[in-house]
Amino acid sequence: MREMIKMKMKVAVYNYREFDEAKWFQKYSKELGLELVICHDAPDMENASMAEGCACISIITSKITAELAQRFADLGVKYIHTRTIGYDHIDTQKCRELGIRFGNAPYGPNGVADYTVMLMLMSIRRMKCIMERAAVQDYTLKGIQGRELADFTVGVIGTGRIGRTVVKALSGFGCRIIAYDLYENDEVKQFADYVNLDELMRTADLITLHTPLTDDNYHLINRETIAKMKDQVVIINTARGGLIDTDALIEGIESEKIGAVGLDVVEKEFGLYYYDRKSDIIGNRELSVLRGFPNVTVTPHMAFYTDNAIRTMVEKSLLSCHAFMTGAENPYEVTD
């Protein structure tokens, strides 16, 4: 009987990283009595077979398409856990059809919130230009005059765990904070005024995005909404690339309607980020255009990447798989 249970307590881990995740995977799998099947690559139709005999798989932000979900279901996988907060990379509808359940890893919001504030400051102080110039010993002033956050009205869209932490952090900068969410939060009201989305778009000097990507808010920032915004608006996105229509954003930057942009996430980032693609032709020309602008800071989906978050992501992923397999309460399963 012990052998039976042991055989079943197997988790296939995709995108397993030796340099930062391995020590935590080893620690928590030992503590929980889980056997790991390790794959260093993203899951695909070929390496899916490694999950045969595993009820659970652990992934990061690589796509689980309908086809791949079907393949995993055929192999007996019943639970997919993503070591990330967002789970829009999983075809959840197909998973539900197949009876595959899924979960995420809501690690602490501080790392992403810190990073968001950093991108805000970098954007309004033209840090990209300052650093590029300094690197070639160009110490001139012309063209790099900054703006002060205290003079801004900052609009926070999405006041969940991360948005809320950003609001609290911003409260020390002396700026006016306005916010929009489907559900208002009392803690946020201490520091910010909730307004409707239209008013936020029209009155904010800086707009920062902190909602999950859903069917309802796909391309929330688009030609129409950009047209409503204040001239020289600053846009920060550490949530998901699909919240912004990239073509519309580029047009807004080119027409100088948009003053600065900080993006930790972009559309079509799948298969690109976390790989060394130096020698490759990248099939994302919008990203190349964005990277070329002096007032756009693009980082490769790094906001989450802290020591605290990595440990927690691995811990929650294995706890969640363990809970699924033992039938215990699973706080990291997505049920909505």
Ligand code: NAI
């Ligand atoms: P959360 O679930 O705590 O908060 C999300 C908030 O967005 C909720 O208050 C919800 O009511 C609101 N919301 C949902 N749909 C909305 C809509 N259409 N309009 C307005 N508000 C809406 O999530 P959390 O932890 O704050 O994370 C937010 C997002 O940040 C994640 O979904 C993820 O996509 C992204 N993220 C990015 C990371 C990075 O490394 N760049 C790391 C972690 C998360």
